[in-house]
Amino acid sequence: MNDLERRIQMIEFRQELLFQNDGFSRLVYEYDLTREQRDKFYDLMELYSKRITDGEKVSHHSFEQEVYEISPQNDNNYHFVEFITKELFEAGRWEIVFKALYGKTPKYKNLFE
Numbered sequence: 001m002n003d004l005e006r007r008i009q010m011i012e013f014r015q016e017l018l019f020q021n022d023g024f025s026r027l028v029y030e031y032d033l034t035r036e037q038r039d040k041f042y043d044l045m046e047l048y049s050k051r052i053t054d055g056e057k058v059s060h061h062s063f064e065q066e067v068y069e070i071s072p073q074n075d076n077n078y079h080f081v082e083f084i085t086k087e088l089f090e091a092g093r094w095e096i097v098f099k100a101l102y103g104k105t106p107k108y109k110n111l112f113e
Contacts, residue, residue, distance in 0.1 A: 010034065023087040031080055033071060040070045045094040052100045060101040
């Protein structure tokens with residue numbers, strides 16, 4: 001794939017995000033994620049959902065590090081990780097992940113009381 005094709009795909013993806021016009025798509029757009037990064041993030045959410053369901057211990061610290069590997073342009077921006085995970089939670093997607101990772105933090109515990 002040449003540079004022009006990559007650029008066109010990127011523009012089409014960003015346009016798709018604008019048309020979806022939901023909270024998660026707006027964050028993907030705002031934080032300049034690519035389609036591949038978004039899809040890897042979805043895969044990570046699935047992986048953590050399975051780990052939680054299987055009874056494995058998970059932490060938001062390790063999760064955040066894995067997100068930074070997917071999206072190096074947002075490295076050490078824990079707000080970014082919280083925002084996208086919370087947005088999916090509010091949309092009814094991978095709720096178990098947000099609850100397990102952030103449900104006991106002072107900032108979000110009131111959501112689960």
